[in-house]
Amino acid sequence: MDHQQRRLSMGMMNSHDAEYLDLANHSAPAYGHLTLEHSHSMGMPHGHYMDDNDEQYDMSGQIVSPKNNAKPSLYKTELCKRFSEYGSCRYGAKCQFAHGMPELRHVLRHPKYKTTKCKSYWGSGHCPYGSRCRFIHEEENVSRGPMYKSNGLSPRNEISPTSQGDMAFLNAQYSSDLPASTGLMSSYSSDLSMLHPQTSPTWLGSEVASTPTFMRSPSDQTFAPKTSPIGPPKKSPSMSNVLDSSVEYNGLQDAIGVLLKFSQTMPDTDNTSPVGVSSPKVGLPPPVPSSSLKSPLKRDLSLQGDELWKDFAAVSISGSGDAADSSDWFLGKSSPSESTFGTSDLREDSSRLKISFLNMTLVVFDYDWSLINDNSDTFIFQQLEPELLKHLKQLTTTGVQWTDAVDQTLSQLTSTTRQELIDTIARVPVQEGMTNIILKLIVVGMLRAVKNAHAAGAEIIIVSDANTVFIESFLELHGLKDIIKNVYTNPGEFEGNILRVRPFHPKVALPHGCPKCPVNMCKGSILKTILAAKDYSKVVYIGDGGGDFCPASQLTSNDYVLAREGFELSKRLAANPCAVNICLWNTGEDIANLFEKYQQNSFNLRNVYGEYKDGALRPPRGSVSIFAWENFGMVIHMAAIGTTYTTISGVIYSVLNNYLHMSATLVATATALVAFPRSLRLFTGMLTDTIPIFGYRRRPYMLLGWFVTFVSCLLMTLLPLGEPYYSDQSIAKIDPDKLTAQQRATIDYDAPQRGVKLIVLMMLANLGSVIATSGFNGVLVDLSQREPVSIRGKAMGETSVILNFFAIISSFFTGLGLNTPDYGGTFSWTITFNGIMGFCAGMALLTLPFTWFCIQEDRIESKHSMSVFCFVYELLQLRMIYRYVAFKFFYNVCALFSVTASNAIQSTWAKVEPFNNGLAGMLASLVAMVGAYWIKKYGLGWNWRYIIIVAQILVVFIDVFPTMLTTWDVVRSQWFWLGVPLLEKLPAAATDLVGSLFILEFNTMGFEATLFGLSATSQRVATPFATMLTKTVDGYLDIERPFIQKDDNHARLHVTIAYVIAYGVNLLGIIFVFLLPPQKEEFHQLQKKGDKNKTWGIVTLCGLVFAILWSLMTNILSLFASTKCLRIAGGSGCKRNKSIRHAMTCLV
Known part of the structure; x- marks a missing residue:
């Protein structure tokens, strides 16, 4: 440029x-x-x-x-x-x-x-x-x-x-x-x-x-x-x-x-x-x-x-x-x-005429944690008087600006001579390879240009928040003083044996007018002045800290920022995409090799957000296969998720609907509440990203989550379920109005109330798996971004295949184990609900050692200086992010809009037995596994929009035939009801996988679980919200269980209306697909542009919070008799037996 x-x-x-x-x-x-x-x-x-x-x-x-x-x-x-x-x-x-x-x-x-x-x-x-x-x-x-x-x-x-x-x-x-x-x-x-x-x-x-x-x-x-x-x-x-x-x-x-x-x-x-x-x-x-x-x-x-x-x-x-x-x-x-x-x-040939210095590159080094591998301010006190380091930290916690705190603390080094201080500076650990980089740049650049009459190379400066004494002593010791053109840092000078440090900018509030930087120094304004004074073809900025974000964000697409991986600069750049090209590094050798290879023209450095070899977004570390032993804990985790979540979701129909005979509204509410913890993955992701336990952010939370799941499943194993709603299953198919008094005496009307505590325990068990999954998501994103661009998403596809494979086993297990007449089946034996929960508890217990010993994770030494709430707030202002959140929410609200009477129709009209229902669930998981494998194998490069649009149309087209034919009593067969919709799972699985590939392209560096949780929350919060909308619409129709049992034209007409509305809303979701970019290339183009809109970011944040609170409120209202009559809770309305004022009181 x-x-x-x-x-x-x-x-x-x-x-x-x-x-x-x-x-x-x-x-x-x-x-x-x-x-x-x-x-x-x-x-x-x-x-x-x-x-x-x-x-x-x-x-x-x-x-x-x-x-x-x-x-x-x-x-x-x-x-x-x-x-x-x-x-x-x-x-x-x-x-x-x-x-x-x-x-x-x-x-x-x-x-x-x-x-x-x-x-x-x-x-x-x-x-x-x-x-x-x-x-x-x-x-x-x-x-x-x-x-x-x-x-x-x-x-x-x-x-x-x-x-x-x-x-x-x-x-x-x-x-x-x-x-x-x-x-x-x-x-x-x-x-x-x-x-x-x-x-x-x-x-x-x-x-x-x-x-x-x-x-x-x-x-x-x-x-x-x-x-x-x-x-x-x-x-x-x-x-x-x-x-x-x-x-x-x-x-x-x-x-x-x-x-x-x-x-x-x-x-x-x-x-x-x-x-x-x-x-x-x-x-x-x-x-x-x-x-x-x-x-x-x-x-x-x-x-x-x-x-x-x-x-x-x-x-x-x-x-x-x-x-x-x-x-x-x-x-x-x-x-x-x-x-x-x-x-x-x-008079020389025109092709040989060039403009000098216009092709010169400016290389800007930060000092602390970049040129050296430590913080020079704290290193001095660690070596000379460690007690003063505690004093320094105490000063900063009381609001003293860092440079002033360092100056005050240095003034207390009264027993240290000037020479001792300089000798201590000489011991500061140097980034391996860094001094070679500077020498190489000069030898290849400036000196060679002078000797061979070619102006090539770079001017090198240091911009640091350290001080002149530290940096100049370091440069002189390592023979770099004549190589560095300029040093911009806080002035330091000795007063006797006491080193005094003054701020680079005067001591006034925001003297540089930049809220991104500390008061004493704005590196952005320094770099701006340098670029205004001299013409450079490119700028290469090498830094690590939050203070380097201001100058880095001002650079253009012709410049490069080399950000140290895992440090604050890389995280802020990930949260706030800029036009500048970004590369990640860990040691000085990484940069030395980078420049050396580039000089030899052995690779093209066209990095977009840290693109490495073969288009990877992060540097290689071990195997990228989830089946390697160091990653095998990921396989066990997904196996446990497929087992526990599928089992808990599967027993809702056989236990809550058949055994305890809870109302259709409460069964739908239970389904939503059990899935509700998955709407909290944003917050659990924040937890894992920002609060490490013993220096680790992933494995401890995976252990904690599986322990919560283990305890919840163990309690459901030990607590008795009680007697079923119908002691005599022969009267279960009779119209309640035609039952005799003797038959009604055999009914346990308190059974539905016992289902409430099961719903709570199921929800807690699922919450534990969500906490574990949040830690797992950080590991999965880290591993996936180390994959080459041609196969990025393979690890995610393989985890989806494993999830569906073990879901098949779980469906087969629940279908066989809960198939007695009490659970709506025909078998004479049963494993019982308590036995099934014991199986889930054992699986959760088995996962604990694998999640610790077979997961790759590096110990972190410092916490984020940027608040996770600020990260989410700034993240949601990005155009590509708030559009993606809008897609995940609105598309899933439309796609998951259904009919509350589906379970009643399944048991009453289609007469689906639990065994066949479990078998159908098993086959559905098999088809979903095939769909995930198909996309993983062939579809990673397909247009994301086309996949989702075609899949949604196929889902509606396939579902309409068994639904309408069963409703109007043309064909009422449990296999027809269960078999045809199995084909829906193929496009549905493809849609779920493709919608998640977006996240793998966004490098957040330290906030992986938060971003993944934002995606999952945007999708999962749509589930209870869609359920609430479904119950609100269906509340105006006569499709409750008593009407289904009557099976007259009135009930059939209302069921048809409900499904027509549902299909229309499902197809309406297609318009939100265009909020997604078509593929990875378009994604990175949007990422480099870094368009922001604060208004839409705030609207998106408020919308997510509202959706979470509203869905939680409506589902809780449906649990209690005094409020479940409200239409927003799925009831038929309280005006039939209560005043409107009383209804509003119930709502409040």
């Missing part, structure tokens, strides 16, 4: 503000790197570089306003607000403001440079910017120096002499023309004597002059002789014909532009000879066609690339080995051997 695009993306719309940014009355180093797009603001002739029709110029090359033919100083220096907002402007080309970045003019330096005293230096005696400060220090000359002049150059627009670092723009603009220095940019002469009237070459104003002195090294080595006598070239126009003494030139670029113009007027004759050491005449270059300069330079300004380091070996100064073929008229060399460094002539 070029400099202008980066400035626009960072909000620096005003060119003056951009060139004169202020950090606490300071600015970053003033680099005057001017691109060709900047040149017109300095009055440079554009005939060589841009189309003549782009702008209008006067004789001096200054831009002339097309509106009034004037030369206003602010012309085209501000963006046109109307054009930016509406894409058009009434003034068109005559507008005084810039229409887009290509028209925007920039100035070299603010006119108030070095005219105001530095507040920090004069107030405290110290300035963190030193000689690079834009304000006046005590030892500096207050007066402003003259402008660059050459005869006609006027002092009207003079600016101060450019510092050593500011001469870099010469190399940036004219790297093909000027010699390379033996050092960094600071090696250039700072006095610019060759441009001052008294020392400028005389050939600028006459036909006889001496060769100019262009640059000098720090040792005053001269690249060209100062006083080589030369004579006038033959038949060449004098410079006085080109330079008009009456015309004012606005800067150095004007002067050089005129020189180029002059060089093009020189005839290409054989009489001109190259300059030699003893040559009496200067050899001027032949004319250069403007086309040879215009197109290549404009083409090479395109810096958009996919590489981190673009063309490491040769970037800017082309042709170091071929420069001997050119006329080195700037250097005055007679042979290649005399040229220490290769140079490039303006």
